[in-house]
Amino acid sequence: MSAYIIRRIWQMIPTMLGVIVLVFILFNAVGGDPAYVLAGKISSAEQIANIRRQLGVDQPYYVQLWIFIKQVLTADFGASWSTNEPVSHILATRLGPSLTLLVPWLILSTLISIGLALAVAYVRASLTDRMVMIACTVGLSISILVYIIVFQYVFAYKLGWFPVQGWGDSFWQNLVIYASLPIIILLVVSIAPDLRLYRTFVLDEVNQDYVRTARAKGVSENRIMWVHVLRNASIPIITQVMATVPGLLIGAFLLERFFSIPGIGREVILAVERSDFPVIKAITVYVAAATMIFNLLADLMYKAVDPRVQLK
Amino acid sequence: MIRRAPPAVSAAATCVAGAALVAALAVAPARAADPEKVLHLEFEAAETGFDPCKVQDYYSFVVNEGIFDSLLTYDYLARPAKLVPRAAEALPTVRDQARTYVFKIKKGIYFAADPAFKGRKRELTAEDFVYSIKRFKDPANRSPYESFIEGIAGLEELKKEAEKTGKFDYDRKVDGLQALDRYTLQVKLKDTDYTFAYVMALANFGAVAREVIEAYAEDTNAHPVGTGPYQLKEWVRSSKIILEANPGFRGFVWKFEPGTDPRDKEIVAAMKGKNMPQIGRVEISVIEEQQAAWLAFQNGELDVLHLREQFAPIAIPGNKVNAELAAAGARLDRITDPDLDYTYFNMADPDFGGFAKEKIALRRAIFMSFDNAEYLRVIRKGQAMEAQYPIPPGVVGHDAGYRTSIPYNPELANKLLDYFGYKRGGDGYRSWPDDRPLVWRYSSTPTSRDREFDELWQKSVERIGIRLQVDKNKFPEELKRERACQLLSRSAAWFADYPDGDDFMQLLYGPNTHQNNSACFQLPEWDRIYERTRALPPESPERNQLYRQLWRMAEVNGVWKLHDSRYRNMLVQPQVIGYKKHPILLAEYMYYDLDNTRRRR
Numbered sequence: 001m002s003a004y005i006i007r008r009i010w011q012m013i014p015t016m017l018g019v020i021v022l023v024f025i026l027f028n029a030v031g032g033d034p035a036y037v038l039a040g041k042i043s044s045a046e047q048i049a050n051i052r053r054q055l056g057v058d059q060p061y062y063v064q065l066w067i068f069i070k071q072v073l074t075a076d077f078g079a080s081w082s083t084n085e086p087v088s089h090i091l092a093t094r095l096g097p098s099l100t101l102l103v104p105w106l107i108l109s110t111l112i113s114i115g116l117a118l119a120v121a122y123v124r125a126s127l128t129d130r131m132v133m134i135a136c137t138v139g140l141s142i143s144i145l146v147y148i149i150v151f152q153y154v155f156a157y158k159l160g161w162f163p164v165q166g167w168g169d170s171f172w173q174n175l176v177i178y179a180s181l182p183i184i185i186l187l188v189v190s191i192a193p194d195l196r197l198y199r200t201f202v203l204d205e206v207n208q209d210y211v212r213t214a215r216a217k218g219v220s221e222n223r224i225m226w227v228h229v230l231r232n233a234s235i236p237i238i239t240q241v242m243a244t245v246p247g248l249l250i251g252a253f254l255l256e257r258f259f260s261i262p263g264i265g266r267e268v269i270l271a272v273e274r275s276d277f278p279v280i281k282a283i284t285v286y287v288a289a290a291t292m293i294f295n296l297l298a299d300l301m302y303k304a305v306d307p308r309v310q311l312k
Numbered sequence: 313m314i315r316r317a318p319p320a321v322s323a324a325a326t327c328v329a330g331a332a333l334v335a336a337l338a339v340a341p342a343r344a345a346d347p348e349k350v351l352h353l354e355f356e357a358a359e360t361g362f363d364p365c366k367v368q369d370y371y372s373f374v375v376n377e378g379i380f381d382s383l384l385t386y387d388y389l390a391r392p393a394k395l396v397p398r399a400a401e402a403l404p405t406v407r408d409q410a411r412t413y414v415f416k417i418k419k420g421i422y423f424a425a426d427p428a429f430k431g432r433k434r435e436l437t438a439e440d441f442v443y444s445i446k447r448f449k450d451p452a453n454r455s456p457y458e459s460f461i462e463g464i465a466g467l468e469e470l471k472k473e474a475e476k477t478g479k480f481d482y483d484r485k486v487d488g489l490q491a492l493d494r495y496t497l498q499v500k501l502k503d504t505d506y507t508f509a510y511v512m513a514l515a516n517f518g519a520v521a522r523e524v525i526e527a528y529a530e531d532t533n534a535h536p537v538g539t540g541p542y543q544l545k546e547w548v549r550s551s552k553i554i555l556e557a558n559p560g561f562r563g564f565v566w567k568f569e570p571g572t573d574p575r576d577k578e579i580v581a582a583m584k585g586k587n588m589p590q591i592g593r594v595e596i597s598v599i600e601e602q603q604a605a606w607l608a609f610q611n612g613e614l615d616v617l618h619l620r621e622q623f624a625p626i627a628i629p630g631n632k633v634n635a636e637l638a639a640a641g642a643r644l645d646r647i648t649d650p651d652l653d654y655t656y657f658n659m660a661d662p663d664f665g666g667f668a669k670e671k672i673a674l675r676r677a678i679f680m681s682f683d684n685a686e687y688l689r690v691i692r693k694g695q696a697m698e699a700q701y702p703i704p705p706g707v708v709g710h711d712a713g714y715r716t717s718i719p720y721n722p723e724l725a726n727k728l729l730d731y732f733g734y735k736r737g738g739d740g741y742r743s744w745p746d747d748r749p750l751v752w753r754y755s756s757t758p759t760s761r762d763r764e765f766d767e768l769w770q771k772s773v774e775r776i777g778i779r780l781q782v783d784k785n786k787f788p789e790e791l792k793r794e795r796a797c798q799l800l801s802r803s804a805a806w807f808a809d810y811p812d813g814d815d816f817m818q819l820l821y822g823p824n825t826h827q828n829n830s831a832c833f834q835l836p837e838w839d840r841i842y843e844r845t846r847a848l849p850p851e852s853p854e855r856n857q858l859y860r861q862l863w864r865m866a867e868v869n870g871v872w873k874l875h876d877s878r879y880r881n882m883l884v885q886p887q888v889i890g891y892k893k894h895p896i897l898l899a900e901y902m903y904y905d906l907d908n909t910r911r912r913r
Contacts, residue, residue, distance in 0.1 A: 032788030036795065040368045040456025041809075042828050048795075050475070051454045083360045084533050085549060093549070149603060157607040164611055165604040166597065167551060258601045262551030266600070270358060270550065275788050 001303075004311040005296070012292045019288040020072060024065050027277055033057065034081055034275035055081055068281060077282040082274040087282045090267055097167060098251035098263035101179045105186040106248065110241055113191050117198030118225050121206055132195070139192035147185050148258045155181055165260040182255040197240065201233040208232070234305050242298035246290040250283060344587030345541075345557030349906040351591045351888075352615045354599045354608070358550035361533025363525075364516045365447045368456035370898070371598075373515040377899035378555055378594070380518020380538035383415050383441065383497070384509060386896050388903045389568045389576050392706050393811040393896045395509055399436060399519065399539065403509065409847070410506045415497040417441070424558045426537045428527035433560075436539045438491035440519040443482060445489055446470070447520070450480040457516045459827075460809075463501040463508065464488040482522070504847050510810030515898055541589045541902045555594040564588050566890075566903065575892070583890040583905065590905040610637075612911065615888050619881040621693045628881060631694075641886030641910070645893045646879055650707050650808035652699055652816060653875040655679070655769075656831040660797040663744075664752070667835075667869060670732040670745065675870030677725035677734075678752060679718045681772040684875055691764050696876035702816050702863055704877040706895050708850045709813020709859050716874065717867050722775040729776060742777040755783045755790055755802040765803055797825065797832040803875070804830055811896055812850055813859055817842060820866055831871045838865050886910045 035051040036043075052058040056067060071077050077087035120129045156164045162181040168174050205211065206229055214224050251265025264283070271279035302309045359371040364380055367373070381399035397403060401416040421436040423429065445464070448455040449471040461467060465488030474480035488500040501508060511517060518538055528535035536544050541561045546554040566583045570576030599605040602620045606627065609617040619627055627634055633644050657675050659665040664675060684698045697705075701714040733745035742750045754769055756762035766782045773780050785793070793799040808815050818824060821842050822834035841858055848855040866872060882893045887910040894900055 030786065032786035033792050034788055036788045036791035038454065038456065040459070041806075042459040043456070044459065044827060045795075047454070047458060050451050054452075054454055083549070084366070084531060085361075086531075090549075152603065152607065157611060160611075164607040164613065165599055166613075167548075258604050260551065260597055260599050260604060262548055262598075266358075266550060275786070 001300075001311065005300075008296050008299075012289075015292060016072070016285070016288060017069075019285065020068055021065070023281060023284045024061075024068055027280065028061065028064075031277065031280075032275045034277070037275065038081065071278075071281065072285050077278045080271075080279050081276050087278050090279060091264070091282060091286070094251075094262060094264040094267045095249070097174065097261050098256070098265060099248060100171065100174050101182055101186070101252060101255065101261060101263065102248040104175065104179070105183045105190070106241070106244060108183070109187055109190045109194060110237075112187065113194035113198050114230070114237065116191070116195050117202050118230065120195070121199050121202035121229075122221070122225060124203060124206070133199075136192040136196050139188065140196075144185070144189045144254060147189055148254060151181060151185050151188075152258060155184075165258070167259075167261050178259070178261070182252070182259050182261065185255065186252065194240070198233070198237055201236045202229055205229045205232045231305060235302050235309075238298055238301050238305070242294045242301070245294045246287050249287050249290055344563055345589050345592040347556075347592035348908060349591045350593045350595060351901055351906055352613060353594060353596045353901070354605050354614050354617060355553075355596055356598075356600060356602070356605065356618065356620070358598050358600075359553065362536035362544065362547075363453075363532040364444070364518050364520060364536075365453050365455045365457065366533060367516070374898040375544070375553055375555065375596070376518060376536065376538075377515040377540070377897070378542040378902055379536045379540045379544060380515070380520065381421065381436070381540050382513055382515065382518045383417070384513040386513060386894060387568060388894060388897065388900070389571050389573075389579065389892065391571050391573065391895075392708060393894065395513055398513075399441075404512075406506075406509070408500075410504045410508070411501045413499045413501075413508055413512075414492075415441075415499075415512070417495045417497065418562075419495055421539045421562060422560050423521050423524075423539050424537055424543045424560055426524055426527075426535075428521070428524040428537070434521060434523070436519055437494050438497040439494075440521060441497050442489050442491050443522045444519045445517065446480070446482055446486070447525070448516075449474075450482075451475055452480065457514070460511045460514065460516075463503060463505050465500045465502050506846075506849060507810065507812050507814055510812060513896075514809065542594065542899075545593075551598050553596040555596070557589055557592050561589075568903075573892075579890045579892055583903075586905065589902045591901055594901050609642075609883055609885075612885065615885045615906070616891065617883040619883050621691075621695045624693050624695050624881060627883065633883070637883065643884050643886075645882040645884055645891060647893045647895055648697060648705050649878045649880045650704050650811055650895045651805060651877055652702060652704055653696075653803060653805045653877075654699070654702070655682075655801060655803045655873045655875065657871060658797055658800050658830075658832050659834065659869075659871060660825075660832040661800050664800055665832075670734075672868070672870050673728045673732045674734065676718055677728045677776055678773060678778065679870060679873035680721045680725035680728075681776045681778075682769065682873060683720045683772065685720070687765075687768055688876060690768065691761070692876060692878065695881065696878040699874040699876050702819075702866075702872070702874060703813040703859065704808070704816070707808055707811045707813055707816070709817075709856055711856065711860060714860065714863070717864070718870070718873060722772075725776045736777050740777050741779050749779070751779045751781050753781045753783055753800045755785055755793070755799050757787050757790065758784050762803075794830050795826050799830075802830075808896065813855075814846070814850075817845065817859060817862060820862070820871065833866065833869075833871050835865070835869070838862060841865075 035048045035055065035057065038051050039048045056064060079086050080090060120132045123129050152164060156162045163178060167178050211224060211229060214228055249264065250268055251263040253265035253269055255261065256263040256265040267279065268283055299311065303311055355371040357371060359375060360367050360369050361372060362376055362379065364376050383398060383400040384395050384403065385398040387394045387396045395403060399417055399421060401418050404413040404415045406413055417436065417438055423434040423436065445461055447453055448458045448461050449467045451471060451474055466486035467488060470481065470484060470486055490498045492498050499508065518540065521537060524535060524537040525532055534547065541558055542555040543558045545556040566586045566588050568580065570580045599608065602623055605614065605617055606623050608614050627637065628644055633642055657664055664671060688694060688696055688698060700716045701711045703709045705712065729742060734742040734750060736742050744750050752773060756766055770780050790799060790802060806816060806819060819828055820831065820833050820838065821829060822839040825832045825834055841862055845855050845858045880893060884891050887907050888904060889907050890904040
């Protein structure tokens with residue numbers, strides 16, 4: 001096991017190098033030169049040159065790339081080009097609000113989707129199953145933007161059940177008061193596709209011989225579904241969930257904008273709008289690292305839920 | 313580079329105009345602000361920071377203007393905007409044909425308490441302004457407003473030396489910027505510049521204390537300490553800004569005179585004689601989506617709302633607040649922004665540029681194909697006025713009687729193109745007189761607003777048989793190409809830094825090419841006349857006459873197509889007393905009041 005983990009970590013190095021090079025090329029190809037914006041409305045060629053010198057974008061590309069690599073190695077991405085705020089501070093302060101929103105959503109979404117998937121799979125081909133699938137298809141077809149606009153108008157403004165927007169100072173206030181409606185919207189948006197997917201995973205299992213055998217032995221339906229079927233369906237579910245987790249680090253941009261949540265999603269968009277490369281670099285690298293780490297964790301979890309899986 | 317023109321501030325005028333306002337801003341008992349009066353505002357985009365010399369965004373200015381005292385400011389009610397003293401005792405004495413400005417600073421102004429002062433009360437002096445202004449030239453600060461003080465003698469040399477040595481010498485005496493005594497600041501300019509007084513009213517040019525800047529050198533954006541009526545209490549970046557009344561602020565008595573606006577009398581009746589500021593706390597939320605801001609305003613969570621275009625048809629049908637808002641006591645305060653939107657041609661472009669008759673005809677024909685009325689209706693939702701003149705209303709030099717010589721007239725545009733040999737092919741599209749396919753390359757950013765604009769231009773040039781190719785670029789890339797005179801056309805905007813026509817006319821001055829003369833327009837005759845305008849006082853009829861001549865020349869040559877100046881619609885809750893949107897001032901919250909008893913429950 002430990003040899004496998006070490007090997008996988010070792011393999012992350014070339015992947016990360018690939019990410020660094022790709023981000024670097026993309027930024028330099030389409031990112032735009034931030035000096036022209038930072039220089040202000042009225043600026044001379046000398047002012048622009050001075051800014052480019054200070055940002056280091058006048059250096060040869062190989063020097064800039066080497067600086068990027070050193071930043072990744074030291075986990076120090078410097079300060080934002082547009083606000084001068086240390087990038088580490090940006091990540092530390094913006095990640096909390098995003099996770100306050102997204103962690104409860106992921107947990108609730110996974111539990112609810114799995115529960116519903118088992119239930120509708122159990123009554124497969126029934127009217128209930130068909131109605132749920134139709135509802136999921138309809139739900140899937142509607143953009144999240146529509147959900148946000150309608151829910152914010154109806155539940156926050158008209159009914160007054162939630163604040164229209166805002167963010168407070170304490171974790172519980174934020175979780176209970178400000179994040180509730182965004183979490184509900186995320187659940188409505190995410191449960192439909194997850195339910196359809198998980199139902200398929202479960203249906204693949206309920207027709208297996210071991211299920212028939214269990215029934216023949218008189219095992220209760222609850223035990224069959226929740227223990228035997230779920231355990232075997234859990235590998236693709238783990239894959240799906242673990243693929244979602246790194247995405248939490250880039251927040252939920254639309255929800256953060258509409259509900260004025262000071263999360264990392266808004267920061268990413270701001271950084272792109274401002275061509276703020278240090279922030280873009282840091283977030284891209286952290287998301288890439290998180291993706292690799294959670295892929296590794298997913299593989300380890302496969303082994304934990306199914307001993308037949310061999311880690312090579 | 314020259315970029316400014318003149319506001320006439322003679323010594324005599326200084327005394328007369330200043331006297332009334334000195335009284336208006338007279339020292340009043342401090343601590344008038346009531347902590348129970350909490351004002352809720354919104355920003356539609358994130359601020360960047362609060363170091364006056366490092367920021368350039370509107371939202372940071374709104375905060376900075378409340379925290380830092382500039383030498384001058386604007387009369388709250390006077391329209392067009394009128395300069396008045398703020399940290400200065402009076403308007404400056406102007407000598408040597410507007411080459412020397414002398415400011416007398418009020419005595420007894422103190423910085424807000426801060427650990428950087430080590431427990432001492434720190435008085436504002438002329439040296440603080442010397443230091444604050446020098447900071448704009450320090451290369452380490454890479455100030456976006458550096459160009460505004462480039463006329464000060466001796467500062468450029470100091471900057472050059474800093475670039476060589478790597479260290480800016482703040483202690484070095486500079487001829488053009490001197491504290492003559494503890495309370496007297498003298499500025500000497502290299503050339504005549506009547507607009508310098510306006511520069512000293514910009515939010516960026518508020519005084520900072522050297523001790524504070526040096527104590528928080530790592531992040532000066534996060535530690536604004538000024539002498540103004542407010543201080544920063546809490547800052548959650550890009551999310552929430554809380555200002556509290558500065559307990560050490562000197563205060564002033566509200567004593568502005570009503571203008572011609574009938575509402576002024578009502579404001580004066582409600583506010584006259586009050587010690588300011590009245591509002592104890594200002595809470596600003598960054599709300600990027602208009603729906604959220606609009607609902608929050610209706611919910612009573614915001615006291616003042618800048619209503620964006622897309623909600624205008626709902627909130628202010630017929631430019632009056634809707635019945636629901638009216639019933640709740642909300643009102644509309646509407647001004648025309650001192651801004652200008654226009655489309656330009658790059659005059660240095662080998663195909664479309666130049667002064668040959670057929671090129672001029674082509675550019676004018678393209679401009680004539682565009683229907684501004686449709687643009688105002690479709691894109692601006694009726695929330696802008698068509699621009700006829702490059703100097704917007706409310707800005708000195710505006711000519712309300714001027715009518716453009718490039719009106720919407722596709723029929724005439726087609727005749728013009730036919731006459732100059734731009735032949736139509738079988739597909740209906742035109743070619744150059746030498747039979748090359750004629751394609752107009754227009755650049756824009758990948759935003760929804762620009763996409764709408766692209767479609768309107770597409771529709772327009774189809775009317776005259778010209779193919780349009782839209783190049784999509786990120787904004788920094790557009791600027792880069794524009795500065796290099798490599799961008800053929802784009803629609804640009806300019807918001808007044810100060811209310812003088814020169815701020816707009818300098819956009820066409822030849823030597824400003826590669827800076828902010830986007831059209832790379834260089835016509836020696838035009839430049840000569842423009843240089844004459846700079847030596848004239850702003851209100852002079854002669855300068856206005858020359859501006860008309862200049863604009864007619866630019867128009868005849870088909871350099872710019874003017875589009876509009878936007879309306880700024882501010883929705884105001886009934887509890888806000890004495891509110892009036894100012895075209896240039898940003899921190900109006902120091903001039904109005906709140907009546908909590910009028911809040912909706």
